[in-house]
Amino acid sequence: MANVSFQAIPQQVANLNYAQLKRLRHEVEQNIAHDQVGQAISDREETVNHCPHCDSHVLNRWGMTKQGIQRYKCKDCGKTFNALANTPLYRMRKAEKWVNYTKLMWDGISLRKATKKLDINLRTSFRWRHIFLQNPANLGTSELKGVIEADETFLPESFKGKRKLDRPARKRGGGRVRQVLILSALDRTGAITHQVLERNTRENIQAALTPLLSEGSVLCTDGNQSYRGIARDLNVDHKRLIGLDNQRVIDDVYHTQTINNYIMRWKTWLVGFNGVGKAYVPNYLSWFRFMELHQEHTEQTWLREAL
Ligand SMILES: [Zn+2]
Structure with missing residues (x-):
């Protein structure tokens, strides 16, 4: 204009x-x-530089979709696709x-x-x-580095996710609320991981932590005994931070405040959704x-x- x-x-x-x-x-x-x-x-x-069907790099531009997205035709397999393929x-x-x-x-x-x-x-x-x-x-984090803070936490399970989307929720009366167990871990470079665990056992925690830790890591946790054996098995240094207020720091650098704050933030954020079904917890x-x-x-x- x-x-x-x-x-x-x-x-x-x-x-x-x-x-x-x-x-x-x-x-x-x-x-x-x-x-x-x-x-x-x-x-x-x-x-866009290769065909999603056969991986060939020989492509021709092939007009536009109705939405105005570039289309391509592969010279090798002859198939067409648009820029959003894959x-x-x-x-x-x-x-x-x-x-x-x-x-x-x-x-x-x-x-x-x-x-x-x-x-x-x-x-x-x-x-x-x-x-x-x-x-x-x-965005799975395959490995954390250096000083690593880990902690497990429970979240009350909601059954919202289980109902059909187009049907109103049924009121559930009484009964014990099941808890979803989540193990979170992060390092000081900003990498964060979380996994839903079936049970709060050393085996479950160890299985979740093993791919994340490597030699030279320093694992910072609360007093949960499980971590002791895990750190020994995985041959990583372990700092147990035992204190009622989670404020303890060892040697100026070893603490669990980052993970505790992080967990507190996502728990607060989740309140806005009025409960999350276990199957959806990883997505949230x-x-x-x-x-x-x-x-x-x-x-x-x-x-x-x-x-
Ligand atoms: Zn092709």
Whole structure:
């Protein structure tokens, strides 16, 4: 648009009534969101260099999809695909709503609230959440380094995840609430891991910690006896921090305050969801970890993670 005609717009906006302003804001937001998706996809297009079917590097550009995404044809196997092939976003529709959906994820908004805000149905809301969590959840940390803090914690299990999405929750009366056991560990470089354990036994904790620890690590834990034997078996140095307030520090560097604070933060965050089913706990923890690791983010960060 020419600058002269653009300059006339604010003047016109000043004359709009409230309802018109709201509609205009909606239009503007949609357009911005659409542009951001377009920008992220176009960056993705720059990196497409092989066929997802046969791995060949000999590709031809082959027109655009209806949504304006670059298509390719492989010269070796002859198959076509678009720039989103092999990403969680492949075949996902309503691209103009993706960025706004991820914005709601930063805000920790429930599936139901997202359906209202974005005018999508519950099934879509559920599927999109899963899609956007796919890469954050796969960010498995294979090994922690140096000083490592580990702690196990219980979370009361909710049965929400077990009910059908389109049926209201049944009230559950009385009874003992089952607890989900979660082992979290992190190091001082910012790597974080979490695993749901079946039982609070030394065997379970050891199985979870073994791939994470290596010689030269220093494991910092609370007084739980299990860690003693684990550290001995894995031949790593062990600092037991025993103190009622978790504030103890050994030699200025060995403590469990980072992990304790981290656990406290995700527990507080989870309260907003009114209970999480055991099967979904890993996803929620990955979600929280992703946000912790991307505290400095733009509106495109989550979208780009999926590309
Ligand atoms: Zn091919």
